[in-house]
């Protein structure tokens with residue numbers, strides 16, 4: 001569905017949200033495969049540690065909610081490398097929330113980081129990708145964006161928006177030779193999920209997630225979802241009519 005990225009040597013890859021977790025593990029894997037990796041997130045110290053352990057990698061600290069900062073970083077990369085081969089949006093925040101404890105500030109913060117930040121990135125890199133008629137943009141969403149889930153009041157809608165954004169971008173950009181993918185992980189053991197009090201089914205490591213993601217780009221997939229033992233089950237639930245869907249979710253979560 002997308003141009004396959006099979007040879008990573010020298011590929012200019014910018015990962016936003018790569019100081020920890022899935023983004024960091026993916027950056028590390030791509031660095032190992034020979035890519036020129038640029039990592040962004042808010043924490044300069046964590047990015048510097050990454051660079052110290054990955055020769056030739058570059059750190060560009062930024063906050064994705066700062067539109068100008070994302071523009072400046074994109075310009076810096078293009079000035080230095082003259083192109084962008086792969087841009088990955090992994091920045092994300094998550095707090096469980098139910099309607100009985102609705103917090104508008106937290107919900108808006110999810111919207112800013114998980115969705116508006118992706119629009120800021122889009123605004124900064126789209127002109128470059130369109131000029132090149134090449135390159136790839138990948139948005140890390142979640143299976144939580146498939147359908148409504150309990151405790152997902154702040155997080156789920158932002159991930160649904162990202163999936164829709166990726167689908168729409170694909171329709172517009174694939175004919176121009178630009179790759180678009182959406183990554184929908186199940187549960188991955190990272191700082192984001194560390195606070196979950198419930199048992200996370202089919203939990204995997206960030207390194208396993210990174211392997212799946214890179215394999216998906218290599219194979220040219222539009223949707224990269226994993227682990228299949230969990231995501232295929234959620235995909236089946238996605239097909240159900242509302243009545244059986246709500247009943248199945250209540251049964252399996254007890255909520």
Ligand SMILES: NC(=O)c1ccc[n+]([C@@H]2O[C@H](COP(=O)([O-])OP(=O)(O)OC[C@H]3O[C@@H](n4cnc5c(N)ncnc54)[C@H](OP(=O)(O)O)[C@@H]3O)[C@@H](O)[C@H]2O)c1
Pocket residue numbers: 016017018019020021022023040041042043046062063064065089090091092093094113140141142143184185186187188189190191192193
């Ligand atoms: N873990 C899972 O089970 C799971 C499942 C499905 C989807 N996902 C998605 O995968 C992505 C990566 O999550 P993760 O699990 O790897 O969590 P993580 O380790 O907490 O990583 C989140 C990354 O986003 C960065 N970030 C957060 N707010 C930011 C901001 N305002 N500006 C710039 N960077 C920001 C964080 O760095 P700083 O704090 O230094 O800024 C960090 O690098 C997220 O989009 C998440 O929703 C995760």
